[in-house]
Amino acid sequence: xxxxxxxxxxxxxxxxxxxxxxxxxxxxxxxxxxxxxxxxxxxxxxxxxxxxxxxxxxxxxxxxxxxxxxxxxxxxxxxxxxxxxxxxxxxxxxxxxxxxxxxxxxxxxxxxxxxxxxxxxxxxxxxxxxxxxxxxxxxxxxxxxxxxxxxxxxxxxxxxxxxxxxxxxxxxxxxxxxxxxxxxxxxxxxxxxxxxxxxxxxxxxxxxxxxxxxxxxxxxxxxxxxxxxxxxxxxxxxxxxxxxxxxxxxxxxxxxxxxxxxxxxxxxxxxxxxxxxxxxxxxxxxxxxxxxxx
Amino acid sequence: xxxxxxxxxxxxxxxxxxxxxxxxxxxxxxxxxxxxxxxxxxxxxxxxxxxxxxxxxxxxxxxxxxxxxxxxxxxxxxxxxxxxxxxxxxxxxxxxxxxxxxxxxxxxxxxxxxxxxxxxxxxxxxxxxxxxxxxxxxxxxxxxxxxxxxxxxxxxxxxxxxxxxxxxxxxxxxxxxxxxxxxxxxxxxxxxxxxxxxxxxxxxxxxxxxxxxxxxxxxxxxxxxxxxxxxxxxxxxxxxxxxxxxxxxxxxxxxxxxxxxxxxxxxxxxxxxxxxxxxxxxxxxxxxxxxxxxxxxxxxxxxxxxxxxxxxxxxxxxxxxxxxxxxxxxxxxxxxxxxxx
Numbered sequence: 001x002x003x004x005x006x007x008x009x010x011x012x013x014x015x016x017x018x019x020x021x022x023x024x025x026x027x028x029x030x031x032x033x034x035x036x037x038x039x040x041x042x043x044x045x046x047x048x049x050x051x052x053x054x055x056x057x058x059x060x061x062x063x064x065x066x067x068x069x070x071x072x073x074x075x076x077x078x079x080x081x082x083x084x085x086x087x088x089x090x091x092x093x094x095x096x097x098x099x100x101x102x103x104x105x106x107x108x109x110x111x112x113x114x115x116x117x118x119x120x121x122x123x124x125x126x127x128x129x130x131x132x133x134x135x136x137x138x139x140x141x142x143x144x145x146x147x148x149x150x151x152x153x154x155x156x157x158x159x160x161x162x163x164x165x166x167x168x169x170x171x172x173x174x175x176x177x178x179x180x181x182x183x184x185x186x187x188x189x190x191x192x193x194x195x196x197x198x199x200x201x202x203x204x205x206x207x208x209x210x211x212x213x214x215x216x217x218x219x220x221x222x223x224x225x226x227x228x229x230x231x232x233x234x235x236x237x238x239x240x241x242x243x244x245x246x247x248x249x250x251x252x253x254x255x256x257x258x259x260x261x262x263x264x265x266x267x268x269x270x271x272x273x274x275x276x277x278x279x280x281x282x283x284x285x286x287x288x289x290x291x292x293x294x
Numbered sequence: 295x296x297x298x299x300x301x302x303x304x305x306x307x308x309x310x311x312x313x314x315x316x317x318x319x320x321x322x323x324x325x326x327x328x329x330x331x332x333x334x335x336x337x338x339x340x341x342x343x344x345x346x347x348x349x350x351x352x353x354x355x356x357x358x359x360x361x362x363x364x365x366x367x368x369x370x371x372x373x374x375x376x377x378x379x380x381x382x383x384x385x386x387x388x389x390x391x392x393x394x395x396x397x398x399x400x401x402x403x404x405x406x407x408x409x410x411x412x413x414x415x416x417x418x419x420x421x422x423x424x425x426x427x428x429x430x431x432x433x434x435x436x437x438x439x440x441x442x443x444x445x446x447x448x449x450x451x452x453x454x455x456x457x458x459x460x461x462x463x464x465x466x467x468x469x470x471x472x473x474x475x476x477x478x479x480x481x482x483x484x485x486x487x488x489x490x491x492x493x494x495x496x497x498x499x500x501x502x503x504x505x506x507x508x509x510x511x512x513x514x515x516x517x518x519x520x521x522x523x524x525x526x527x528x529x530x531x532x533x534x535x536x537x538x539x540x541x542x543x544x545x546x547x548x549x550x551x552x553x554x555x556x557x558x559x560x561x562x563x564x565x566x567x568x569x570x571x572x573x574x575x576x577x578x579x580x581x582x583x584x585x586x587x588x589x590x591x592x593x594x595x596x597x598x599x600x601x602x603x604x605x606x607x608x609x610x611x612x613x614x615x616x617x618x619x620x621x622x623x624x625x626x627x628x629x630x631x632x633x634x635x
Contacts, residue, residue, distance in 0.1 A: 041619075041622070043618055043619060044356065044360075044378050044381070044382055045353075045356060045357060045360055046360060066477065066623075067619060067622035067623065067626075068622075069626060071626065071629070071630070073629055073630060073633050074629075076633065077629075077633060131500075134500075138504065138507070138509045139450075139508075139509045140507050140508060140509050141509075160495075160496075160509075161495045161496045239455070240500075242496075243452070243495055243496025243497060243498055244455045244496065244497040244498060244632065245494075245495075245496055245497055245632060247629075247632045247633055252629065255457075255625070255628070255629075256625075257357065258351065258353040258354055258357060259351065259353050259456070259457055259458075259625075260457070260621065260622070260624075260625035260628070261353065261621060262622060262625060
């Protein structure tokens with residue numbers, strides 16, 4: 001009895017703080033957003049407490065009033081955001097994986113310094129760093145001057161205000177998010193297994209596919225998810241480097257809450273993003289469970 | 295010499311004493327929208343320390359105040375936002391219209407419909423939104439038509455990332471008022487913009503440096519571009535387009551939640567003085583509604599027809615009004631414009 005009670009108290013003690021934290025900072029905002037997404041916009045922002053299904057109707061196809069009209073453009077923007085976020089994940093992975101592998105094999109002192117370097121950009125404001133990219137990418141910027149100086153191009157190439165600039169900027173911003181989980185799983189990689197694989201006659205590619213990749217898969221999935229989620233909702237990078245022309249779902253949501261003063265529609269769009277993220281997390285859980293069973 | 299000397303000495307002597315129970319005043323203003331020397335002069339005279347926070351749009355400010363941000367005494371809304379703040383009950387009565395010195399203010403600038411006697415806010419500054427262009431790339435341009443023609447000739451241009459301003463150009467070009475609430479007119483205006491997007495590389499506020507560097511030939515921007523024109527007069531110029539343009543005006547308002555309403559009222563009265571309004575214009579290079587101040591500002595600003603245009607040009611400028619629910623018409627069209635390319 002006392003033991004069971006102590007166990008229960010321990011459990012409450014352990015789970016209490018995270019539960020309250022999740023309730024206050026995750027569930028409550030989510031519920032507010034869910035409720036708002038079914039209301040009518042207030043005249044000057046906020047909401048009127050009148051039920052409306054039209055916010056979803058605008059996105060999914062049944063709204064047709066003076067102010068709320070269905071337009072496939074919202075889904076198109078969402079699909080574009082998914083694509084840009086996925087490409088960001090891919091680019092971050094391709095850069096971070098070899099880098100993390102290399103750093104995880106360094107001597108401890110150098111390794112710590114290298115990890116410090118990876119996190120160094122966080123010390124400078126994101127906005128400042130993005131404007132630095134504007135200076136690099138613009139037609140008279142360093143990149144174009146370099147390319148023309150080397151004779152590789154004869155006229156400035158359009159880098160700024162393109163999809164490319166947005167993916168580049170987001171990759172730059174989110175690389176540490178990808179790098180750290182990857183590093184975590186690569187560091188634990190057992191070098192003797194690689195040696196064993198080589199001894200048994202596997203080629204380098206086979207060793208990578210059959211030994212290294214499966215061992216680091218949790219890191220890849222974890223890194224991909226925590227890169228994908230903020231990339232999907234990002235609005236600063238597309239606004240600065242995409243010239244607000246490469247419109248992503250985050251920009252659209254920001255527009256609803258600020259200049260358009262339509263909080264319910266913004267909430268409905270945000271719910272769309274949340275649903276996509278939840279689906280992704282469920283898929284990841286399934287993958288992880290299958291991993292655990294095999 | 296002597297009086298200044300005395301003032302300086304007494305300021306030095308008195309400053310530590312004032313510090314004991316120092317009054318404060320907290321401003322919430324657009325970025326770079328007040329000359330810091332004005333704030334210094336106010337502190338020097340009254341001993342009230344001034345803090346300044348900034349915002350990037352009327353909506354951002356409104357959203358913050360609505361979300362319950364307190365601690366701000368004075369905000370600087372545009373006229374239509376002045377009306378909204380009033381309707382939401384966020385403005386404190388100051389009776390600034392009765393204050394000595396209010397006769398300095400040109401009555402045509404008391405524009406807010408909800409505040410016709412200036413019982414709440416003080417008209418602060420005004421200007422227009424036109425075109426800043428790179429002379430070498432764009433040549434001399436004087437109209438929206440020539441601005442968009444640059445785009446179709448393969449040059450690069452930018453427009454503001456602001457749904458009212460940019461659709462506003464479309465309304466001007468299709469002959470509708472900039473406060474139109476007719477869905478067909480708003481759609482036609484958006485169509486005009488969509489049809490002229492060729493060459494528009496970005497919707498952005500950060501355009502003047504790119505016009506100076508030649509990355510873009512011309513940009514839809516504010517009269518404040520004159521600050522940059524003054525330093526780069528060989529490279530760039532600013533023009534109010536012939537077809538007409540929009541006019542903006544901000545008012546200085548005290549919030550009901552102001553922690554220091556008396557200091558705020560003092561600041562409004564301080565700003566009624568012609569020499570203080572002129573001090574602000576000297577750095578901001580925009581329009582002041584303070585009539586005697588206009589005689590105190592530097593000649594090159596007073597005689598600049600883009601800052602103080604002749605009456606027939608002023609007559610072609612339109613100011614935004616609050617549209618209420620009809621803003622949603624613009625919202626839908628704006629998304630269409632931004633995804634058109």
